[in-house]
Each structure stands twice: as C-alpha cells, then as structure tokens.
Amino acid sequence: MVPAGAQQIGRAVDLLRAGELIGMPTETVYGLAADALNVAAVNKIFAAKGRPADHPLIVHLPDAEHMSRWARAIPKEAIVLARAFWPGPLTLILKREDGVPDAVTGGQDTVGLRVPDHPVALALLLAFDSGIAAPSANRFGRISPTTAAHVADELGDRVALILDGGACEVGIESTILDLSRDAPVILRPGAISAEDIAHVIGREPQVRCIIDETSGDKEDKAESVDRPRVSGSLAAHYAPRTPLQLAPTAQLAEIAATLAGEGSRVAVLAHGCADPRDARLLWRAAPADPVGYAHELYANLRDLDASGADFIVVEALPERAEWQPIRDRLGRAAVGSGEADET
Known part of the structure; x- marks a missing residue:
C-alpha cells in the first residue's frame, strides 16, 4: 500500500499500461483495476478474484466525454444523467461500441460505464486517459473492500500496487x-435512488432484483424483459465466511441469545435495538441513519467475520426506500454467508 500522491499515480499508470493489476480507491468501494482495452490484463482480474468469466465489469472513465468511445446510440437520458450525477455513484448500462472487449x-x-467521485481515482483516470475496468478488489462473492488494508488482506501479492485513498465515503457499490x-x-440499487433519477429524467425507473432480507428470495419489480447481466446481481454476494442471518428488531436479542446458549460464539450488528448486556454476545452498534450505516457496513461485517464468532446476527432494517440498497446487500450477504472459498 502506498499513499496516493502524484508519483504513485504515475507509477500506477505505468503498471496499468504494462498490463498489471492495481488497487484503486473510489467513493463507493476499492476497485481491482486493469486497462479495460487489454484483454490479457482484464483476464487477470477474473483470475485474481475467482470471478466467473461471463460476469461483466464496469468501466471507469475520466469524464463523460469519454462515454462515446465506449458506447453507441447513447440516449439523451444518459447524457442528462451523466451531467447530473457524474462524477458519482451511478453506473449506466449502454449499448457497447464495437471495440469494447x-x-x-x-x-x-x-x-x-461510470465516472467515480474520488480525487485519486479521477487523477489516475485522467493520467491514463482511457477506461479502467475495476470491479471490487476482493475475492468473488466476498465482502467488498472499503480501505486499502482490506484490499491487501484479500488479494495480497495478486496486485502490483494498492493506492491508498483513505476509507471510501459512500461504502456500498454504485447504482x-x-x-x-x-x-x-435499476439493476442494482445504490446511493442514487429511483427518485433521484426520476427527478432528472422525468420518469421513474423500474427496479429489478431486490433481495428480501429475511428469506433471501429475489423480488423482480421490473417488467419481464431480458436485461443485461450486471455486477452484484447474484443472489449470493458481499458475504462473510461466518454464517449470517437477519433478525427482526423485536427478536434480535432473543435469537442471538438462543444461538449463544447452544455454546456458540455470536456477533451481533444492531442499529436500533439496545445492547442486552449479554456477556456471551459480541455486540456492534451500527449508525442509525442509512448514509452512516452504508459507510460502515462492509468494515463492520469484516470485523465481525474476523472476530472468531460462529454466527453473525444482523438486525433487520427499516422497509423505507432510503434503506433499500443496504437491505439488498445484507440479503445477498445472508444467502452467500458460511460458504467456503473455492480454490
């Protein structure tokens, strides 16, 4: 890990041009970055993450002017949204140009395509002057990294360089x-809401593939039209190795205590329920507001996953729209939790 000054960014550009992988900070999560036009380099991303080859990547751009290099038949709504939200946590799915691998x-x-809202990412992209493919810098399906240390823990020497840009401001992946x-x-919810989008384009987008946080089932709220595969849409994702379950607020302490009573070590992530002062439980209080909760989510899950607990119990979140992206992440985390990594 190196502090992301001008010299380090220059080194990162050289490594990207040489076909190497680097860790790159963004405002959402840290990305595992490669030259998006270098197929051999892109293939290194899939190998490093253990990611399925048919799972598409997001291309990060220096600015909206680069959009036409990567997409064709760009609709007016894309241009308007780019002006409104780029740089920022919004990814647009568009028809690809012929030269995109x-x-x-x-x-x-x-x-x-998206333009990230992070000074280090933008400086890197401007210096590189092309698209950078950068999915989250972690093993596929695991908890996304929000600090440079998380990237180092996950990928180690699989990356040539990790640019340290501090903790990610948003903390969950882009819309x-x-x-x-x-x-x-909307194929993946994030900090930019359906209401935000509707305010700009004059019509509210449909929402597809929201995970029910208690059952793990997907609820498809969009019309039955074939849609592109996108990052983070699998039922099991963002998951700790420790089995994780979600519990309603009224039952949180009881469920955790029952698991602990069976001789298990239990970690709890709560945001509203008061600490029961049960010495058998490792209790972690998350921020009560959705912005703060999202910012701390993956760091909290990583800490609890590393705590030695046998189970993680997470207090279920409110049904309100502003909590939807976090409910989506936790629902997928619950489905994928407890599974061993493939080697």
Missing part, C-alpha cells in the same frame, strides 16, 4: 441503471 462485457452487447432498452431499469 468481450472480456469486459461478459460477451453481451452492453457495457457499464446500476440500464438504459439499453426502452424503459430505464
């Missing part, structure tokens, strides 16, 4: 909005 798109006719079909559809 299949390795980036998962063989689809679409590509995901993914599909504009490649007639109707706009």
Whole structure:
C-alpha cells in the first residue's frame, strides 16, 4: 500500500499500461483495476478474484466525454444523467461500441460505464486517459473492500500496487441503471435512488432484483424483459465466511441469545435495538441513519467475520426506500454467508 500522491499515480499508470493489476480507491468501494482495452490484463482480474468469466465489469472513465468511445446510440437520458450525477455513484448500462472487449462485457452487447467521485481515482483516470475496468478488489462473492488494508488482506501479492485513498465515503457499490432498452431499469440499487433519477429524467425507473432480507428470495419489480447481466446481481454476494442471518428488531436479542446458549460464539450488528448486556454476545452498534450505516457496513461485517464468532446476527432494517440498497446487500450477504472459498 502506498499513499496516493502524484508519483504513485504515475507509477500506477505505468503498471496499468504494462498490463498489471492495481488497487484503486473510489467513493463507493476499492476497485481491482486493469486497462479495460487489454484483454490479457482484464483476464487477470477474473483470475485474481475467482470471478466467473461471463460476469461483466464496469468501466471507469475520466469524464463523460469519454462515454462515446465506449458506447453507441447513447440516449439523451444518459447524457442528462451523466451531467447530473457524474462524477458519482451511478453506473449506466449502454449499448457497447464495437471495440469494447468481450472480456469486459461478459460477451453481451452492453457495457457499464461510470465516472467515480474520488480525487485519486479521477487523477489516475485522467493520467491514463482511457477506461479502467475495476470491479471490487476482493475475492468473488466476498465482502467488498472499503480501505486499502482490506484490499491487501484479500488479494495480497495478486496486485502490483494498492493506492491508498483513505476509507471510501459512500461504502456500498454504485447504482446500476440500464438504459439499453426502452424503459430505464435499476439493476442494482445504490446511493442514487429511483427518485433521484426520476427527478432528472422525468420518469421513474423500474427496479429489478431486490433481495428480501429475511428469506433471501429475489423480488423482480421490473417488467419481464431480458436485461443485461450486471455486477452484484447474484443472489449470493458481499458475504462473510461466518454464517449470517437477519433478525427482526423485536427478536434480535432473543435469537442471538438462543444461538449463544447452544455454546456458540455470536456477533451481533444492531442499529436500533439496545445492547442486552449479554456477556456471551459480541455486540456492534451500527449508525442509525442509512448514509452512516452504508459507510460502515462492509468494515463492520469484516470485523465481525474476523472476530472468531460462529454466527453473525444482523438486525433487520427499516422497509423505507432510503434503506433499500443496504437491505439488498445484507440479503445477498445472508444467502452467500458460511460458504467456503473455492480454490
């Protein structure tokens, strides 16, 4: 890990041009970055993460002017949204240009594009002057990294350099909005809400594939139209190795105590329920507001995963719209938790 000054950014550019992988900070999570036009380098991302080859990557751009290098038939709504939210945590799914590698798109006719809102990422992208493919810098399906130390813990020497840009401000992945079909559809919720988007384009996008946080089932709220595969849409994702379950506020302390009574070590992530002062429980209080909760989410899950607990119990979140992206992440984390990494 190195502090992200001008000299280190220059070194990072050289490494990218040489086909190497680096760890890159963004405002959402840290990315595992490669030259998006270098197929061999992109393939290193899949190998380092253990990521399925048909799972598409998001291409990060220096600015909105680069969009036309990567996408064709760009709808007016994409331009308006880019002006409103870029740099920022919004990924647009658009029809790809012919020169975009299949390795980036998962063989689809679409590509995901965004401009990150982080000074180090923007400086790197401007110096590189091209697109950088950068999924989260962690083993596939595991908890996303929000500090440079998380990247080092996850990937170690699989990356040539990790630029340290501090803790990520947003803390969860970008909203993914599909504009490649007639109707706009959110394929992954994030900090940019459906209401935010509707305010800019004058119509509210549909929402697809929200995970129910108690059952792990997907609820498809979009029309039944074939949509592109996108990052973070699998039912099991963002998951700790420790089994994780979600519990309603009224039952949180009881469920945790019952598990502990069976001789298990239990870690609890709560945001509203008061600490029961049960010495058998490792109790972690998360921020009570959705912005603060999202900022701390992955760091909290990583800490509890590393605590030696046998189970993690997370207090269920409010049903209100502003909590939707975090409910999505926790629902997928619960589905994927407790599974061993493939080697």
